[in-house]
Amino acid sequence: MLIAIIIISNNIGSTNGVGMKSRKLLSIFIMIILIAAGIGMLFFVDYGEEEEDGRLSVVASFYPLYYFADYIGGDNASVSLLIPDNVEPHSWSPSVSDLVAVSKTDVFIYNGQGFEPWIESFTDQLKEGVATVDTSEGMEALYGNETVSELDPHFWLDPLAAVVQAKNIAGAMIAADPDHAAYYQDQCDELVERLVQLDADYKIGLENKTKDVIVTTHEGFDYMALRYDFTAYGAVGISGEDQPSAGEMADLVDLVEELDIDYIYSEPLFDDAIMQQISDETGAEVLILDGVHGRSGPHAEMDYFEIMNENLENLRKGLGVTE
Numbered sequence: 001m002l003i004a005i006i007i008i009s010n011n012i013g014s015t016n017g018v019g020m021k022s023r024k025l026l027s028i029f030i031m032i033i034l035i036a037a038g039i040g041m042l043f044f045v046d047y048g049e050e051e052e053d054g055r056l057s058v059v060a061s062f063y064p065l066y067y068f069a070d071y072i073g074g075d076n077a078s079v080s081l082l083i084p085d086n087v088e089p090h091s092w093s094p095s096v097s098d099l100v101a102v103s104k105t106d107v108f109i110y111n112g113q114g115f116e117p118w119i120e121s122f123t124d125q126l127k128e129g130v131a132t133v134d135t136s137e138g139m140e141a142l143y144g145n146e147t148v149s150e151l152d153p154h155f156w157l158d159p160l161a162a163v164v165q166a167k168n169i170a171g172a173m174i175a176a177d178p179d180h181a182a183y184y185q186d187q188c189d190e191l192v193e194r195l196v197q198l199d200a201d202y203k204i205g206l207e208n209k210t211k212d213v214i215v216t217t218h219e220g221f222d223y224m225a226l227r228y229d230f231t232a233y234g235a236v237g238i239s240g241e242d243q244p245s246a247g248e249m250a251d252l253v254d255l256v257e258e259l260d261i262d263y264i265y266s267e268p269l270f271d272d273a274i275m276q277q278i279s280d281e282t283g284a285e286v287l288i289l290d291g292v293h294g295r296s297g298p299h300a301e302m303d304y305f306e307i308m309n310e311n312l313e314n315l316r317k318g319l320g321v322t323e
């Protein structure tokens with residue numbers, strides 16, 4: 001930036017035909033103004049005072065992490081949600097008021113692995129003292145294969161990967177509020193037990209599947225598919241923003257017809273026009289497979305486990321479990 005300032009001020013000096021000394025003075029003058037403006041910008045964010053109610057204050061970037069943190073925090077933590085439930089979170093970005101709100105809390109939890117593309121500048125600007133938790137720490141992300149076009153952040157749809165996320169959340173809450181360590185640990189143990197049971201339900205529920213391919217709205221189900229041994233093709237990319245070309249649509253229609261797929265899936269937070277089009281062309285029925293990016297539509301009042309259980313019922317239909 002300084003180089004640019006010097007070039008600008010030198011140009012001003014030479015076009016006006018001002019002498020060497022004046023040009024130097026002009027450069028210094030402009031530099032002082034710009035540096036003062038920069039310092040002003042640093043103080044632009046008024047973080048305000050922290051609101052204390054005695055409980056640990058926690059913000060989670062989106063619904064599943066909110067649910068896990070609220071479960072672990074119970075009566076000892078006040079947990080809130082940053083990205084609203086009915087918003088598609090891949091394309092959401094925070095405002096200055098979000099930065100101010102999160103800066104007033106003790107712990108900020110996010111998914112990581114590109115799910116929140118704004119995370120680096122956001123955490124850089126957070127008020128000092130807010131603990132930040134990347135829940136994907138310790139897990140290896142899928143990146144680019146036949147069914148995933150980019151870095152895949154959708155860990156929470158594999159119950160055993162969600163166990164790692166829950167443990168990362170509990171670890172941060174215990175570090176931030178050691179007085180309630182035993183409580184948080186107990187709550188986390190109970191949550192982990194339920195996630196392990198969910199995994200067992202999926203394993204048993206999909207054991208006798210007769211099909212092994214699903215077609216769904218966006219590329220959000222690869223960790224789930226890997227865990228339970230099927231393949232998930234998404235029509236609109238990993239963040240739901242890449243619309244399929246005519247050729248890709250034709251390929252999906254061919255896939256549904258060739259594999260004799262009876263059910264395809266839409267998601268409450270994404271436009272279902274493309275799945276409806278594939279349904280019209282193939283006769284496959286559209287069911288819901290919810291990526292649990294937020295609670296909306298028919299799932300607005302359901303929690304993580306209730307949505308995941310309904311997903312299992314619909315997957316059993318799509319994967320041809322008949323008994």
Ligand SMILES: [Zn+2]
Pocket residue numbers: 090154218219220238239291293
């Ligand atoms: Zn997604």
